[in-house]
Amino acid sequence: MNPAVAIGPLLQPELNDSSTLILNLINGSETFMNAAFGWINVKDVANAHILAYEDASANGRYCLVEKVIHFSELIKILHDMYPTLQIPNKCADDKLLMQTFQFADF
Secondary structure (H helix, E strand, O other): OEEOEEEOOOOOOOOOHHHHHHHHHHOOOOOEOOOEEEEEEHHHHHHHHHHHHHOOOOOOOOEEOOEEEEHHHHHHHHHHHOOOOOOOOOEOOOOOOOOOOOOOOO
């Protein structure tokens, strides 16, 4: 299983790398990265593991991505959900925003 950035409830008391990406945006960062990532709910990752385990014909590699979004879109989502938070609205560089692409299910 090759999950994208998995986001959702944590089992451990420490933040993982995925949650740290979000924390950095709401914790005083002045800018956001000019980058795009694939995202998936951690519960979907767990479910994919179970389905692969239960299906004897499952083999190979599975890319687990729900949606690919640019950090500017993530900023908008966070701002809509938490309008009182100080979230950066400036990209870290002056380059054109990286484009994102979606792929069909296989």
